[in-house]
Amino acid sequence: MRVFHFSEEPYPNAWTPDAESLRITLPNSECDPKTAADLYHRYLDEWQLADELGFDIMVNEHHETATCLTASCHIILAILARITKRARLLALGVPLANRSDPQRVAEELSMIDVISRGRFEMGFVKGVPFEPPVANINPARMMDRLWEAHDFILKAMSTHTGPFNWEGDHYHYRNVNIWPRPWQQPHPPVWITASSIGSAKAIAERGHVLATFLIGYKTRELFDSYRAVYQATHGTMPGPDRFAYLALAGVGNTSAEGIARATEVKRYLDTTGIVYEPFRSPPGYAPVADNVRVMRAIANGQSARMVPTKTGEMIDVTKNFTTEKAMDAGLVFAGTPNEVYEQIVDFDQYAGGIGNLLLMLQGGALSHEDTADSMTLFAKHVLPRLKEYAANRPQTADAAE
Amino acid sequence: MQRNTARFNREAKDRGMQIIPSIPPRTQTVRDQAIEIFEQGSGEPLLFLHPARGLDGCEAFLGALAKSHRVIAPSHPGFGRSDAPYWMNTVEDLAYFYLDFLDALGIDRFTLSGSSFGGWIAASLATKLQKRISSLVLIDPLGIKVSGREQRDIADVFAMKRTDLMAAMFHDPKVGAFDMKALSDDQLTIIARHRKSEVLFAWSPYMHDPKLKSRLHRIDARTLVIAGASDDITKPEYAKAYAAAIPGAQFREIAEAGHLPMIEQPDACVRAVAEFLAG
Structure with a gap:
């Protein structure tokens, strides 16, 4: 099991409790460039520490937001490619549907792979619903754009016979011949995110890593849908290395300290959806049938954001969603190193084997000292046990049953 | 008039918008596409192209026009229950679709009207159909760029809260209300x-085609542009600029109406259209 350290590089100084919007519409007068510089340097230090402690590294990006200063994961990864020594460097991801120029994306990602001497993991995501207005990309066909850009980038990285052309539904190029070509051949490992059963199919058919964020006890059915398609397509069951799950985490010297750290990290969950209402779900972003379900739920006064616990109880994410409830829902692992180890093993067994655990160990205003201590406790007392556990667990979900 | 405006508006407020218009639909096949059509009346064909919110609320206006015309009101491809092939993704595609649509129905000469998004399609269609459109009535049409690159001609409906949108769209925002709970x-x-x-x-x-304004000179139909005086989606000045770009076009403002005057003031709109068609 590989464990990736992740932070969104938040700018919590601008988070006011009654803000109408922390994204898209919040004026950048709220952003002090000096504070931003200090935060960037600090978060880079923490990724460097992750490299030294034996973690792998995950970076994402968001746009026009105080929740995440990483406006380009390429830029952060370019720095990390040079200043880290051993960690795998995961972009999860490049919001491919929002990019108007996948040729440029292919070039920049190849640079990161080459500078890091082959440590790059290439994650593609559709992009959150808030950001089509920023990129001014039509929300109606984002998945189609994602898959066309994906096909294009893989071809650009794996074609070594001189220029080719591309005249697709969404992208047009006359001369594609990227320099450098990637270090890893034919291209860096591909990851794609999904949260619903329907979207796992295309990922399983291609054999890419399926990553899912914070869906807790809906993970098993998603992974099982991937396993079924993967087996039908490739004739074997996928190993745990095909799966990634993202959770929030806090480790402390006592349970209370670990939970307190996770509670500060969890401010990510509390703030990430605070966005000017018209930008929450632009028309066309979700399929028509999903929109009908959401309209029906709203009309009936129900929350459209419910998550199950391990025992199947449904919890409303939007109301009094405490750290303890988030732990019950499998979104947060927190406590002493031993408690966190047991929570992760329990979730891994439930999910049928997770080869890649993505942990947000820094979020909100969790200080550098607390973050570094939480990371160090994890690296010293949890990570080696998880590696040993994973080496000895059955390699496919089938065998586990 | 079967119903007057005041009564219609009262009823609309009581029942809320129903989304699906209360006119019996039929299905017309246009080059393998199933297209939903709401048709009534007889006489010279009048093709009405609906705004993006559909035909609901247009019944009084269309019903009055159907006393003297065969009123044909289709749901655009991708709207209502009409099919759309994957390749259609521009209003130009919809204008070309309506060329096929007219062929499928065997319509040669006709009156064309469109509101808002449908007015944009109608204007684009009219630039492609010389000598076949007897009269053109555009009701607060979208589709052209009038002012500078840092001005909005058309309010960003995708960036507005629902209450703000209703206030901009209607003189009386209650007209556009619907009870989501009561909908199927x-x-x-x-x-x-x-x-x-x-x-x-x-x-x-x-909400526009950067090239359409430069093509409007091709419209040879007698043209009336109608604007709601209280329209805050496109101001009456925008509709005036639209009229100015079409040779000989007349302009008329409807009082106490927003962006969809045929919904809010069907009587006044029918009068304006009748006077224009008679003149």
């Missing part, structure tokens, strides 16, 4: 299809 899954599906297609066709360039 069929009705909610139509709302979701309308929104998705509006985005697909009009997201960027936002």
Whole structure:
């Protein structure tokens, strides 16, 4: 099991409790460039520490937001490619549907792979619903754009016979011949995110890593849908290395300290959806049938954001969603190193084997000292046990049953 | 008039918008596409192209026109229950679709009208159809760029809260209200299809075709541009600029109406259209 350290590089100084919007519409007068510089340097230090402690590294990006200063994961990864020594460097991801120029994306990602001497993991995501207005990309066909850009980038990285052309539904190029070509051949490992059963199919058919964020006890059915398609397509069951799950985490010297750290990290969950209402779900972003379900739920006064616990109880994410409830829902692992180890093993067994655990160990205003201590406790007392556990667990979900 | 405006508006407020218009539909096949049509009356054909929110609320206006015309009101491809092939994603595609549509119905000469998004399609269609359109009535049409690159001609409906949108769209925002709880899954599906297609066709360039204004000179039909005086989606000045770009076009403002005057003031709109067609 590989464990990736992740932070969104938040700018919590601008988070006011009654803000109408922390994204898209919040004026950048709220952003002090000096504070931003200090935060960037600090978060880079923490990724460097992750490299030294034996973690792998995950970076994402968001746009026009105080929740995440990483406006380009390429830029952060370019720095990390040079200043880290051993960690795998995961972009999860490049919001491919929002990019108007996948040729440029292919070039920049190849640079990161080459500078890091082959440590790059290439994650593609559709992009959150808030950001089509920023990129001014039509929300109606984002998945189609994602898959066309994906096909294009893989071809650009794996074609070594001189220029080719591309005249697709969404992208047009006359001369594609990227320099450098990637270090890893034919291209860096591909990851794609999904949260619903329907979207796992295309990922399983291609054999890419399926990553899912914070869906807790809906993970098993998603992974099982991937396993079924993967087996039908490739004739074997996928190993745990095909799966990634993202959770929030806090480790402390006592349970209370670990939970307190996770509670500060969890401010990510509390703030990430605070966005000017018209930008929450632009028309066309979700399929028509999903929109009908959401309209029906709203009309009936129900929350459209419910998550199950391990025992199947449904919890409303939007109301009094405490750290303890988030732990019950499998979104947060927190406590002493031993408690966190047991929570992760329990979730891994439930999910049928997770080869890649993505942990947000820094979020909100969790200080550098607390973050570094939480990371160090994890690296010293949890990570080696998880590696040993994973080496000895059955390699496919089938065998586990 | 079967119903007067005041009564219609009272009823609209009581029942809320119903999303699916209260006119019996039929299905017309146009080059393998199933297209939903609401048709009534007889006489010279009048093709009405609906706004992005569909035909609901247009019944009084269309019913009055149907006393003297064969009123044909289709749901655009991707709207209502009409099919759309994947390749259609611009208003130009919809204008070309309506060329096929007219062929499928065997219509040669006709009166053309369109409101808002449908007015944009109608204007584009009219630039492609010389000598076949007897009269053209554009009601607060979208589709052209008038002012500078840092001004919005058309309010960003995708960036407005629902209450702000209703206030901008209607003189009396209560006219556009609907009770989501009372709607069936069929009705909610139509709302979701309308929104998705509006985005697909009009997201960027936002609600306009940068080239359309330069093509409007080709319109040879007698033209009336109607604007709601209280329209805050496109101000009456925008409709005036539209009229100025079409040779000989007349302009008329409807009082106490927003962006959809045929819904809010059907009597006044019918009068304006009747006077224009008679003149």
